[in-house]
Amino acid sequence: MEPKPNPLLKLRFFTSFSKIRPPLRSLLFITLKSATYSTICQAEAVVEEITQEQANNYSDNHPKNSSEVLKKWGCSDSDITKLFARRPALQNADALNLRFKLSVLNELGLNSDDLVKIINCRPRFLSSRINICFEERVDFLIKLFGSREMLCKAIVRNPSLLTYDLDKTIKPVVALYEQVGIGRHDLIPMLMSRPTLIPRTSLNDQKMEYISRTQVSRASKMYKYVVTLIAISRIETIREKVANLEKFGMSEDEIWSLFGRSPLLLTLSVDKVQRNMTFVVGTMKMPANVILDYPFLLFNNLEAVMKPRVLLAAKVQDMGLVPEIKGLPAILSALRMSEKRFLEVFVHCHPQDAADELMAVYKTAKGIKRLAATSRKNINKGFPF
Secondary structure (H helix, E strand, C coil): CCCCCCHHHHHHHHHHHCCCCCCCCCCCCCCCCCCCCCCCCHHHHHHHHHHHHHHHHHHHHCCCCHHHHHHHHCCCHHHHHHHHHHCHHHHHCCHHHHHHHHHHHHHHCCCHHHHHHHHHHCCCHHHCCCCCCHHHHHHHHHHHHCCHHHHHHHHHHCHHHHCCCHHHHHHHHHHHHHHCCCCHHHHHHHHHHCCCHHHHCCCCHHHHHHHHHCCCCCCCCCHHHHHHHHHHCCHHHHHHHHHHHHCCCCCHHHHHHHHHHCHHHHHCCHHHHHHHHHHHHHHCCCCHHHHHCCCHHHHCCHHHHHHHHHHHHHHHHHHCCCCCCCCHHHHHHHHHCCHHHHHHHHCCCCCHHHHHHHHHHHHHHHHCCCCCHHHCCCCCCCCCC
16 A cells, blocks of 8 residues: 655645745756655646746846846946956856845945945955944944934945944944043044044053143144044154154154144155255255244145245246245245245236246246156055055
């Protein structure tokens, strides 16, 4: 006597299989056969028919590769080309995984233009696990930045906000700045201007001493700049920049007071400060401590602004033209002018022949490049910080 199949077992197979979603790569038509039956029963035929219909719908509604996923998400052909050029591995990305991550970005309010900027800055961004603690992370960041729109701007500036460890990295840094007197309202512009502020922040006793030596009070508008710039800088780098200015005869107290009044000096390289100081002292014949009152002299571009204008001032004096660029106030005023204003005041105001001669000297001076400047290669991609 042949054993009959258990009807409960058949029902279990039918109900469980009907919930299975078929994979993209192939359509599997499963036929439930019993060892005691040679033909397909009616229930098994229904299962086969439902599975085929589900598979067809699934294949039509789900893209098969990353290019189709990006197109359906809203990327143009130009956007896709830029994305693949910046991250070639994205062409072979899993379609379902990519579709899920793009849906997460869509919920935040990010679009295709934002995605191009994000991948340009962080090529491996879509390879990261941005779904880990996603809701908790987004809720905290929205409270931090004040709105979803501001959060989106911050993510475009620093996509790693969606990958930093929330409990070990983001929250401790925010709490640290609050402890030293920088609230969330002041922290937001710092995060926007310094995208890598969170991973690079560290404050120890030595850095707190540096902050106190600037003599900037917590109520000052400069305080948040002083604290954040010192916090993201290495102690060795800070010491090098202080020592560089000491070589020109300034004391440490004068230097730290200068940093307190103009904290962005901490962002200048030692090489730039040294070249500008050498020009101010050696060519312009000014005392080194002039920068304590006029720190813009260290920010000016030496090749494009300072050298051409100082050479033009000498040419105007040699030609006996008026107005002359003579004396400290006149020279400082000329160096602070915009290009258009400078040419109007000191070049185009003269007769045509004199103006043409001055313009030729000025253009020649601006065309002189720093030694080996043309051979330098720009290897920086993505964020400048």
